[in-house]
């Protein structure tokens with residue numbers, strides 16, 4: 001889980017002084033080979049499975065950052081293995097019994113083979129008798145990428161050499177280098193673009209085609225902005241991507257992680273900074289909005305149909321599932337069709353397109369117009385005003401619109417669907433209209449926008465009143481397989497399974513008292529076991545929970561679309577005989593509080609686990625706030641609502657109080673303050689104002705609780721007036737923050753990491769809403785080695801006395817129990 005490479009490696013580094021290996025020389029597991037200028041080293045490292053791997057990493061960077069592995073799927077079992085030059089002039093790895101476990105290639109024949117690690121991180125095999133031909137390598141590690149792209153390293157197809165190079169993630173990034181589930185591979189068909197796939201099949205993300213400046217779907221890719229230069233070759237010799245650095249001292253790398261993330265890091269101020277990552281938001285996931293659908297992260301819901309199109313499946317569309325896409329309002333009438341001009345687009349999938357790079361846009365248009373199967377066209381290269389022609393002859397799939405970046409796309413529409421909104425008109429018509437008219441349109445347009453905005457705002461403020469009653473979700477959802485929903489084009493397997501009443505009666509032994517895990521205002525929670533053996537948790541809502549069947553169904557269908565491995569997974573529901581029930585996966589380790597605050601169990605949570613839990617909660621919360629199709633505010637984050645699976649992975653549960661926000665809505669107010677004191681932000685507890693920043697506050701409290709192993713409420717220090725936050729704050733100022741760490745953790749932690757987490761915790765609990773970071777900054781800070789962070793200002797509620805004494809129904813129960821699922825919270829009477 002941890003992004004960085006905390007390897008259990010130990011090196012008695014006795015580097016060979018030279019950067020080469022020749023003849024009968026060997027490299028043993030306790031030796032390394034440095035590159036000429038000491039930028040990289042070649043050596044053996046141990047994975048978490050204790051096996052030995054030959055790898056290359058940066059010489060002077062901690063934590064050890066491995067960029068290449070030779071024998072990822074053929075590890076050496078013990079330290080007696082070694083590397084040597086083989087008889088063919090290749091090089092091999094031998095295991096302790098002297099058998100070859102891995103070899104570089106069996107085709108190279110060199111008289112005087114020489115193995116050298118270059119300063120680029122490229123391990124090359126040369127024939128030293130051919131001194132003239134310096135760059136003609138017999139073998140080079142750059143031809144066999146693992147999960148990392150370094151400057152100068154090519155990814156893609158070399159047709160001349162008959163070679164294809166792609167990335168394959170580690171099984172567990174930073175721990176187990178064997179081949180993982182994710183690959184990033186360039187597809188040369190049509191207009192080339194790269195695909196991130198899981199299990200060699202399911203497409204997770206598409207970079208979009210190369211548009212001369214970068215991949216059109218990665219807007220962060222801008223030439224030369226950060227000392228980077230991007231290059232793309234596309235000709236009969238090959239289709240290859242590579243990047244170079246313009247400042248030699250700059251270290252940058254791209255990695256495909258075992259979580260399926262494609263990330264760029266830059267080494268700045270002694271730490272790896274994550275520059276961008278993909279997929280970054282909902283619209284990056286492949287095909288979210290189906291054929292002809294356009295994904296817009298700034299819209300809510302994110303899926304929209306282009307002008308002239310309507311949702312194919314209106315019902316699913318209303319439930320925020322756009323994967324069926326859109327259909328034309330009016331059939332095409334070939335010779336009379338017109339083209340709709342869209343700007344800032346991520347071009348649709350280009351595997352099956354017609355391409356001519358020497359055509360102009362006008363030629364492209366007339367070709368498309370003549371060919372009745374042409375559905376859209378665009379430039380292939382956006383530099384210098386645009387050139388080249390790409391023409392789609394099939395449906396348009398996986399489009400997004402960006403607020404900046406992307407490129408122009410012209411989509412074929414029936415003339416009648418082009419309508420009167422001139423801004424959408426065919427680009428040539430617009431040009432012809434002339435300045436006067438454009439200006440007029442512009443003024444009218446702006447007036448219209450202002451009017452609409454105002455209208456919307458009015459509606460929104462009115463809408464709020466309803467929302468506070470209606471859109472309280474009863475529960476949550478999840479999936480450990482984060483991408484499983486959004487990537488499927490067909491909706492069948494998205495349907496929420498309906499359990500029948502009898503099945504649940506059987507599973508829970510007729511809701512027996514023995515199986516009861518807990519109860520609250522909404523009903524009771526039972527543990528159960530299905531006939532197939534699967535363990536479940538059933539939440540039986542009491543009859544007067546105040547929601548109609550249809551509303552309940554819609555709500556559940558909607559929230560089941562939230563999929564993240566750090567959210568508890570909803571397996572299905574049951575609506576029968578006035579009963580409404582929700583069925584969840586059962587979490588064997590129950591609530592975090594039941595371990596964290598239990599003297600006999602808390603030692604299970606050694607530091608790395610605690611960090612993983614903090615990071616997991618942060619990721620889950622980021623998803624709720626930003627990455628899902630809606631913005632969701634949880635409003636009741638606390639340790640008892642963090643459930644742990646059998647591997648101690650955290651999952652956020654209990655969305656009983658969560659609220660859905662419009663993406664652009666940032667704050668709301670409620671008269672009914674629900675939640676748990678001790679975790680509530682001051683502005684919420686006092687004034688009922690809540691926003692994503694109130695969740696951030698609760699997150700901060702949890703972080704400090706996880707580090708210290710103490711509850712914010714119920715904390716007694718030598719200074720009786722201070723609660724946990726106040727106490728941490730005091731120690732932070734006195735420079736003794738490390739003394740706060742839970743004593744049962746012992747010594748096995750990284751000081752810098754603990755201090756970083758305390759720092760982040762304090763930033764999150766700052767009194768002023770605007771000072772608190774967003775979850776995306778938090779995730780970035782957690783995943784960076786030494787992020788630059790502002791000094792925290794004083795936290796909210798530092799004195800015990802200022803805690804409001806008002807009773808919240810959940811606050812008492814919080815102290816006493818937590819169950820697999822849910823602390824169910826009663827609302828104050830309306």
Ligand SMILES: *[C@@H]1O[C@H](CO)[C@@H](O)[C@H](O)[C@H]1NC(C)=O
Pocket residue numbers: 012014028030079080
């Ligand atoms: C490396 O290991 C070999 C045996 O495998 C041993 O003979 C040698 O002394 C070790 N070198 C160092 C520097 O520890």
Ligand SMILES: *[C@@H]1O[C@H](CO)[C@@H](O)[C@H](O)[C@H]1NC(C)=O
Pocket residue numbers: 036037119
């Ligand atoms: C190594 O460093 C020296 C001096 O800093 C420089 O002149 C040389 O070009 C570098 N060599 C490589 C391969 O980077």
Ligand SMILES: *[C@@H]1O[C@H](CO)[C@@H](O)[C@H](O)[C@H]1NC(C)=O
Pocket residue numbers: 078079080096097
């Ligand atoms: C490695 O394994 C071989 C054979 O199993 C054994 O003889 C040797 O002692 C082992 N070496 C170490 C360092 O464990």
Ligand SMILES: *[C@@H]1O[C@H](CO)[C@@H](O)[C@H](O)[C@H]1NC(C)=O
Pocket residue numbers: 077095096097098099100101
């Ligand atoms: C070394 O490799 C050979 C061939 O792969 C294998 O049969 C043997 O068991 C390995 N030796 C050890 C000690 O694992």
Ligand SMILES: *[C@@H]1O[C@H](CO)[C@@H](O)[C@H](O)[C@H]1NC(C)=O
Pocket residue numbers: 097098099
């Ligand atoms: C391993 O090497 C030994 C001698 O080094 C040889 O006798 C044996 O056949 C080899 N085993 C394999 C599986 O290659």
Ligand SMILES: *[C@@H]1O[C@H](CO)[C@@H](O)[C@H](O)[C@H]1NC(C)=O
Pocket residue numbers: 106107
């Ligand atoms: C060379 O390796 C390939 C597979 O990488 C194998 O099919 C072939 O038999 C090997 N040839 C020799 C001579 O070992």
Ligand SMILES: *[C@@H]1O[C@H](CO)[C@@H](O)[C@H](O)[C@H]1NC(C)=O
Pocket residue numbers: 180181199200
């Ligand atoms: C993907 O394909 C490669 C080569 O075809 C294969 O070695 C690898 O095991 C496959 N990975 C998965 C997860 O199926």
Ligand SMILES: *[C@@H]1O[C@H](CO)[C@@H](O)[C@H](O)[C@H]1NC(C)=O
Pocket residue numbers: 356357358359363
């Ligand atoms: C591409 O378009 C140019 C200009 O219209 C034309 O001369 C050329 O033949 C076309 N090439 C192909 C392969 O169609």
Ligand SMILES: *[C@@H]1O[C@H](CO)[C@@H](O)[C@H](O)[C@H]1NC(C)=O
Pocket residue numbers: 353354370371372373374393
């Ligand atoms: C339209 O273009 C496609 C792609 O180039 C081509 O396969 C098809 O034959 C063309 N159809 C017509 C009617 O020209």
